[in-house]
Amino acid sequence: MNIARVDLNLMVYLDVLLRERNVTRAAEQLGITQPAMSNGLRRLRELFNDPLLIRTSEGMTPTERALELQPLIREALLAMEKTIQPKEKFDPEISQRVFRIMASDYAESTLIPLVLKQVRSLAPSVTLDVLTPSDVSFHDVEQGWVDMAINRFDSLPQSFYQSRIWQDDFSCVVSRENPILNNFTLDSYLQSQHIWASKTGMGVGVGVNPEDVQRLGWVDEALAAVGKKRKISVFTRHYQVAMLLSAQNDLIATLPSRLADIERFSTKLAVVRPPFDIPSFDLSMAWSPLLHHDSAHQWLRQIIKSVAEE
The missing domain is CATH 3.40.190.10 (Periplasmic binding protein-like II)
Incomplete structure (x- = not known):
């Protein structure tokens, strides 16, 4: 099959469908109508000659072929995201960016005040939006809607990056x-x-x-x-x-x-x-691979690391 004849938007549809396993929710995620998403699923089934998602008593269940495709599609889309990221270097002195950080009550009381002090000194127009764990899901972090999660994690999705901030007793x-x-x-x-x-x-x-x-x-x-x-x-x-x-x-x-x-x-x-x-336990920060190469995000991670070392 010639890839030039394939509508690559269908790969985005497939990625969201396999993650949500629900046509209505997938359509909402992409901001399209449910009929448009249903049509996209029909075209995907024709493209791969496989039903991909089958309705069962437990909802939409992916086929074996769909499960094989899911990590390949995700990797390809992440590579594309990295390719189209702007190359302009982040300038904290003039940036008006809003960083959304999920922080536990513990992290919000001990770490965030120190981070805020440093951010205000170096980037006076940058804003921190601090969210509680109950406000956020791993899906929000994975999609880059939340810049970072700071907490004590028993487990994380394999795709996430993470770094220890400090150890405490x-x-x-x-x-x-x-x-x-x-x-x-x-x-x-x-x-x-x-x-x-x-x-x-x-x-x-x-x-x-x-x-x-x-x-x-x-x-x-x-x-x-x-x-x-x-x-x-x-x-x-x-x-x-x-x-x-x-x-x-x-x-x-x-x-x-x-x-x-x-x-x-x-x-x-x-x-x-x-x-x-x-x-003792570790306080860690975790973030999406979608933001790993973003220069502003790299700056924020460095601020957090420097504060923790001090």
Whole structure:
């Protein structure tokens, strides 16, 4: 087949169809009508002599041929995106670009203020739009609609680039009026009431089951490893809220140390080491291959790396 006779827009259609597996959603993604997308699917089936997507009880299911084509089409489109990227070098002094960054509550409290200070100094007209994990999906990042995701990731799509920002451990934040400070041991820690703050992932969160230790995170898994369990009085999805609640003189918040250090010189709160070992964790940034070679994006990544090193 002569490629000159092939409508290459059909490859874009196929990429979106295989990702969405729904004609209506694929049409919405490309800003075309559903009949136009249905016609595109018909032409693709004729081109490849294969049904590509078959309607089943579980929705539109890709054929074996479609699954073979999907990574090849994605790679070809990424190469084309790279080819057509403008070559003009990013000039931070005059740029008015808006960078959209998904950041966890932890990253927003510890990293983003330092990044913003540096950005405002070097690029006074650049804007940061900071989104929460529940605002964003991996699909948004993959498509480049969100410049970057900053969080602690258990897993990422294979196509993503990622880089570690820093490593952190844990500290306990308690009221200076909490009598536990006179004898801060594992036993007194376990006898106290605790505030749980979530490790927020991508997508909309759900309620917590206090009995499901495997889903409660590093602190509770570390306790379970030594056969112990803490008493949790309140669950929150915001670390800053956890620190505010820890001002009550009978509650303990066990939080990442860089966050706890914000209260290091507080007259109301004390920051102490946990009376047991908790594994450290990495804060990382992840971004789409569509933006990897973008000069403005490279500039932002360098800003984040330099701030983290300092």
